Amino acid sequence: MNSVVSPDKPVRDYSKQLDALQNGCFSDPFSFLGLHLSTAQEYELRAYMPGAKSVSVEIAGTSQPLKRYLNSDLFLLTTTASLLTHQNKFTITYSKSKQIKHDVYRFGCHLDEQALYLFNEGTLEHAYRHLGAHFITHEGIEGVRFSVWAPNAQSVSVIGDFNCWNRCEHFMRFHPASGIWELFIPELSADQCYKYSITDAYGNNQDKADPFAFKMQQAPSTASVLQPLIEHKPLTKQQQAARAKRNHVSAPVSIYEVHLGSWKRRAEQGNRYLTYRELADDLLPYVKDMGFTHLQLMPISEYPFDGSWGYQPVGLFSPSSRFGSFEDFVYFTERCHDADLGLLIDWVPGHFPSDPHGLHKFDGTHLYEHADMRQGFHPDWNTYIYNYDRPEVKSFLLANAIYWLKEFKIDGLRVDAVASMLYLDYSRKDGEWVANQYGGRENLGAIDCLQQVNKRCYGTDASIMMVAEESTAWPGVTNSVDNNGLGFGFKWNMGWMNDSLSYMSRDPLYRQHHHHEMTFSMAYAYSENYILPLSHDEVVHGKGSLLSKMPGDDWQQFANLRAYFAFMYAHPGKKLLFMGSELASRQEWDHNQGLDWDLLEHASHNGIQCTVKRLNKLYTSTPALYECDHTPAGFQWIDCNNASQSLFSFARFGKESKELLIVISHLTPQVYHQYRMGVPKAGVYEVVLNTDDEPLFGSGIKVVGSKQQLVQTQPTPSHGFEHSIVISIPPLATLYLHWITG
Incomplete structure (x- = not known):
């Protein structure tokens, strides 16, 4: 039987290796630590154990001590290789404890x-x-x-x-x-x-x-x-089919955008956050009851600074621990699937913060960010910009997108700040940016990265939805990559949002001079697959709440907001509302506090919530409002030029001829009786929405005299149509009239 060879031999010079070990800088530890051939017949076992008083290893049922090298924390044992197996462990004795450990330097590589x-x-x-x-x-x-x-x-x-x-x-x-x-x-x-x-x-x-x-x-x-990657419960065939249906371009998509840290707080428990599990029990039933089809979470990838709202993430693969464990988030996503509620999350591939534990100068070089600060530093947010030309960075971002979709079965990603990625001169003055290889301002690496992410994500699951927050007129954002597009499924319509909010903030007396701020969006409505966003960005940084933007006295502010929401839901494009909009919050959003749910005790605020709930119900049950969002066949102006009365009227059509809805938005405080309006089809129309109804905190002006709120067309030409209706137009109100019979 082989025996342990005595280590009492001339001491080898390991000074260089020891110096590297002691300084924590060893570039090739496997070349020295572990078991190594020292002579033709002998091996030397080397272990570096900082702070150890003694180290031994069990060989053939007996404990064999390793000898300390000089006065260092390096321990040595000379032996024959046959005496050591994969089951040998070190016993390390410290001054106050003892540990038994495997030798990590005996394991081979496990990488693919x-x-x-x-x-x-x-x-x-x-x-x-x-x-x-x-x-x-x-x-x-x-x-x-x-x-x-x-x-x-x-x-x-x-x-x-x-x-x-x-x-x-x-x-x-x-x-x-x-x-x-x-x-x-x-x-x-x-x-x-x-x-x-x-x-x-x-x-x-x-x-x-x-x-x-x-x-x-x-x-x-x-x-x-350390967190095991948990296998998510797979979607059932029914859930997969429901996802494909709700995310389709011709589906009704109504999104409720939420900041998990401020939807509600537990004030009685130190103003703490709700957990993922509490949110699953509280938030999800609320969103479903309100009639939204999708829930969109502001970034939940781990972020160090609460005030960034998640838009400066450090842990792109880590669901934020603010709201519970990894398992809790899995539970939350599965509850969304069970509720047939689409779940989107904000994704931030455009930049990352400078926190020292993060990606910046990860190995001492500009590894993840571009080395040239004219391309690698974002002046607006004091953050760093990914080097999209680097293949490993593309793998990192691609894998992160796939991770959320595949591992959590999330419906889709809303990609933040796409414009900042596309343009090399974004927020930069002349001389502060570098042109691409063709002398242009387009960031070719970022374009390719976005295209590959979208192509791979849709290739993984065609039923998802990828959404771009892109604020410019970049062509083909929602065109397929094969058709030279960016490959997104949807794009936020920032132009509609800016123009319509600008119009609505004006005194009704002056709106007639800015009439086409409300109509211009139809000039490009079919250039992309649009989502109409009233997001968190519109209620922060001194902009005030949506209600506070509305002009007039208190009643008129609420009337304006109800009419505006109804105009939005009737306009081509999917819908997005930020949390609290349905409460008509009086103050702008504060991420440190929960929403003011006590507002619902007031009829005015309750009327806004009821309006949004009714709009969601009408929207999701009326094909004319969503089926043809992406084609001109779904929309026709009745009168887009009535600036003097600030009145807009149009028809929405579904795929079937019976699906017809007339929409009238009147945005002055006047009342008009016996108003004649042309309609594209003869028959009977039913008033299915009047935002001036008393239960909604309106003035109660009736559109028609009949109790059933039905109106019969007359064979009197008007507005270029052969038939017309005569109705009353309430003040600061939007009306929906649904064609029910010929």
């Missing part, structure tokens, strides 16, 4: 070389399954595989509460071809915290959070947290 190739190529859509921290069984042992991209680092260590945050204990193995560092550490547990300690390209040390972490500590703490 083909995946690394695709990562470096910019096409690894499942990069989150290869990089980051993953619970695996490797060579028969359970543990965590850590891997991180840091090609210019001199050394990378895993630090965490499992090694007392000592950067000299778990040095990682470097793969020069891919720029990836990796290490397998056995017997770790979920919820343990960790970071990467990086000796950067210039010899400086910095501790970074894991870019691919599935969980992070809540601010002000900054560590990543």
Whole structure:
């Protein structure tokens, strides 16, 4: 039987290796630590154990001590290789404790070389399954595989509460071809915290959070947290079919935008956030009862600063721990699926903050951001811009988009600040930006990145919806990539929002001079698949609430808002309202407080909520209001030029001839009786909405005299039509008249 060879031999010179170990900068730890051939017949086992009083290893049923090298924390044992197996463990004795550990430097690499190739190529859509921290069984042992991209680092260590945050204990193995560092550490547990300690390209040390972490500590703490990737309950065939139906371009899409931290708070418990589970029990039934088809969450990727509302994320793969655990978020998403409620999340691929534990100068170089500050720094937000020309950055962003859609079965992503990505001169003066290779202002790398993300996301699941917040006239945002478009499914109509809010904020006396602010949007309504947004951006930074934008006395403000909402729901395009809009909040949104739900005790505010609820019900049950949003066949002006009375009238059509709705918006405080208006089809029309109804806090002016609110057409030409109706027009009101019979 082989026996342990006595270590009493001439001491080898390990001064260089020891110096690297002690300074936490070892670029090739596997070349030295672990078991290595020392002579033709002997092997040397080397272990570096900072702070250890003694180290031993069990061999063939007996404990064999390792000898301390000089006065260092390096321990050595000379033996034959046959005496060591994968089941050997170190017993490390410290001054106040004893630990039993595997030798991490005896495990081979577990990385997929083909995946690394695709990562470096910019096409690894499942990069989150290869990089980051993953619970695996490797060579028969359970543990965590850590891997991180840091090609210019001199050394990378895993630090965490499992090694007392000592950067000299778990040095990682470097793969020069891919720029990836990796290490397998056995017997770790979920919820343990960790970071990467990086000796950067210039010899400086910095501790970074894991870019691919599935969980992070809540601010002000900054560590990543070990989290298994949970298998989400698959969608049933019925749920998949429902998703495809509700996200289609010809479907009714009514989105309720929410900031989870301020929809409601638990005031009696220190003004705390609601958890994901509490929100599932409270928010989801409310959204369904209000008749919305989709819920859109402002960014929930982990972010350090509450005041950024999530738009400066550090943990792109980590659902924010502000509202509970990873499992809690999974529960929330599954409850959305069970409720047949579409779930969208804000996605922020346009920039990232400068927090020291984040992506900025990750390995000492401009790894994720563009090195040229004229392209890599965002002057508006003091943030850094991704280098979209770098393939690994494309893999990172592509994988993140796929992650939310595939792992959580989310309906889609609303991509933030797309315009800032598309233009090299965005918010920059002459001389502050660099032209592309053709001398233009288009960011070609960002364009390609967005196209590939959209193409891959729709290729993964065609039933999703990708939405662009794009504020310019960039052509083809919702064209397919194959047709030279960006490949989005929908685009926010910022032009409609700006023009219509500008008009509505004017005194009715002056609206006649700005009449076409309300009609101009129809000149381009079919150039893209639009969503009409009244988002959080319109009720912050001193802009006031939607109600406060409306002119007139208190009653007129509410009447204006009801009429405006009804005009919006009738206008071609899908709908989006920010939370609190349905309450007619008097103050602009404050992310530190919950909404003022007590407002609903007042008839005026309750009337707005009832209006939105009624609009959602009418919208989702009236094909004329949504089926032909994307084609001119779904809309016809009756009168778009009545500026003197600030009156707009048009018809909406569905795919079937019976689907016809007449819409009239009157935006002055006057009342008009016996008003004749042409209509495109003879027959009987029913008044299905009058925002001036008394239950909505209106004045109660009746559109027609009949109790059933029915009106018969007359064979009297008007407005270019052969038939017309005669009705009363209430003040500051929008009317819907549905054709019911010929």
